[in-house]
Structure formats: C-alpha cells, structure tokens
Amino acid sequence: MIVVGGGVVGLTTAVVLAERGRRVRVWTREPVERTTSAVAGALWWPYRIEPEAFAGEWALASLSVYEELAERPGKTGVRMVEGVHAGLRLDELGPWAARVPGLRETGEGLRALLPLIDMPVHLGWLRARFLATGGVVEERSVGDLAEAFESDAVDVVVNCAGLGARDLVPDPAVCPVRGQLVVVENPGIRTWFTSAGHADAETTYFFPQPGGLILGGTAEEDEWSLVPDPAVAEEIVRRCAQVRPEIAGARVIGHRVGLRPARDAVRLDRELLSDGRVLVHNYGHGGAGITVAWGCASEAARLAGGGEDQPRT
Known part of the structure; x- marks a missing residue:
C-alpha cells in the first residue's frame, strides 16, 4: 500500500x-x-x-x-x-462544540x-x-x-x-488559501488567542510555541506566493500588539508562509x-x-x- x-x-x-x-x-x-x-x-x-x-x-x-x-x-x-x-459564541457553532470538554462562553468569547x-x-x-x-x-x-x-x-x-x-x-x-505568519521572541505570553472569521482574509492570532510566539495571519484565497510580504508582516505584528501590547517590542525571529489545501x-x-x-x-x-x-x-x-x-x- x-x-x-x-x-x-x-x-x-x-x-x-x-x-x-x-x-x-x-x-x-x-x-x-x-x-x-x-x-x-x-x-x-x-x-x-x-x-x-x-x-x-x-x-x-x-x-x-x-x-x-x-x-x-x-x-x-x-x-x-x-x-x-474572541467574539465567538457556542450557538454559532455546530453540535460538535457542545462535546469539547471545558469549552465555555465568557465576556471575551469562547x-x-x-x-x-x-x-x-x-x-x-x-x-x-x-x-x-x-x-x-x-x-x-x-x-x-x-x-x-x-x-x-x-x-x-x-x-x-x-x-x-x-x-x-x-x-x-x-485551491490554496495563503497563510503568512511572523515568529517573535515570546515576551512572556502563555495563552493563545484568535480572532478569525471563516471568510476573513485577515486574521489575528498568537500561539506560544517552544520556539517562539507565532503571530498571524492571513487567509488569502487563490494566492500561490510563498514569499513573505514585509508590509503584511508589519500589519500582523500591529494587530497582535493591539491585543497584547508587549508584542510590539518583541524581536522578530522569522517569517513563515504556507498554502492551506482548501476545497x-x-x-x-x-x-x-x-x-x-x-x-x-x-x-x-x-x-x-x-x-x-x-x-x-x-x-x-x-x-x-x-x-x-x-x-x-
């Protein structure tokens, strides 16, 4: 096989x-x-x-x-x-969400x-x-x-x-849905955050990983370029820093681009x-x-x- x-x-x-x-x-x-x-x-x-x-x-x-x-x-x-x-409610999701242990609504979202x-x-x-x-x-x-x-x-x-x-x-x-990310030195953030609609071309999220804090992102349909766009990277950092201001001064470690295989x-x-x-x-x-x-x-x-x-x- x-x-x-x-x-x-x-x-x-x-x-x-x-x-x-x-x-x-x-x-x-x-x-x-x-x-x-x-x-x-x-x-x-x-x-x-x-x-x-x-x-x-x-x-x-x-x-x-x-x-x-x-x-x-x-x-x-x-x-x-x-x-x-951020901004999500349980009634916006399918029945599967009720079976996710500990998933709960707060003033911020889920x-x-x-x-x-x-x-x-x-x-x-x-x-x-x-x-x-x-x-x-x-x-x-x-x-x-x-x-x-x-x-x-x-x-x-x-x-x-x-x-x-x-x-x-x-x-x-x-078709591809292009995602661009920025990796920065983590200024001490231990929780993840997302603010992303299913149809949004621009999203805001950060994930603390062992190698740094991953900042995102984009969701550009039918875009094939794997080259990071410096202007997009700056905008990603700006959006994430609006949520956690300490991100603004974090040193950039690298840039990533991936093409999601959408259908x-x-x-x-x-x-x-x-x-x-x-x-x-x-x-x-x-x-x-x-x-x-x-x-x-x-x-x-x-x-x-x-x-x-x-x-x-």
Missing part, C-alpha cells in the same frame, strides 16, 4: 494503516519538515473546513488522541494550552484548554512512529496517481496529497478502479488538517480495508 503525501494527514494515515497490520510506504514530494504542515501555527480547531457535521466528528476523534499525546509533550509536541476565541502542537516535533514523532512499524518514507515527485499502482504488488493507494491533489487527481476544486468540502471516499484495485482520497482539509488528522485517518483506513481499531497513543 502507498500513501501519497507526507504532511500531517498523510503521515497520520500511514501510522493508522501500518498499526492495523498493513505494509505501507509513504511517497512525499518534500521532506516531512518542509511540508505545509510544518509551518502551521497548529491549534486544534475546525477552521476553514467543510462539511461541518463530518468535520466536527473527525475533529472530536482527533481531540481524544491529542489529549493523550499531551501527556508526553516533549516527545509528541502536543501540549494542552488555555486560550480564547475559552477552552485545547491542544497546541509544535509541528516540527510532532511531524518528527509521527515519522519515527511510522518507521517503527516497518514503514518506509520515500522522497519522490509524482506526476500521476497511476504511478503508485505501477509499483510492485500495490493494490491500494491512499491520496493524501493536499494541494497536490489539484494536479494529481486532477481536481480543480482544490468546498473534504474529499474522503473510496474509488474502485476497473482492475479491482482501490484508490482512497483523503484531501481538501483547508486550515484544519491537523485538527481532523486522526479522525480522517481512521476513516481512510476503513475505506482502504484497514479495519476499525481505535488509534493507540
């Missing part, structure tokens, strides 16, 4: 499949540490993902896993951190203790966990999903190519090919790939014939 895509969705799917007894190879165009997932701010929250009903269930399944992984933060990169979604994930650490941990099963990660470009079926005795391919699915499927419904709805389905082989699609997670990774991985494994066991942590 081959999983195409080495971001958080692809690696998590590969782990679930391998731990259910399948022999799995991951094909990734970029090294794991250079995928879009690696630059994410990485707060658990169903952001820019549809359909909400399914996304909520996938997110809740993933939340249970992350809560357990947070017991080993140094190893897994997952921590439980307090914060607030406050909760949620998983915040240090992605470089987490991706490295996922890769090591996958390799420990006997899995293989191969860095290679793929021009067509048919290439994966041309490998020796491959009967199932799982497409977790993210934005790459636009060309590989091909699926023109997949009108996640594609998570099974395609039976004319020769009897199986192609499973698991892409189009927008800004919530990390949030739904384990839930979607379990469903993709079921579609691929990988059983229904719960993921172990």
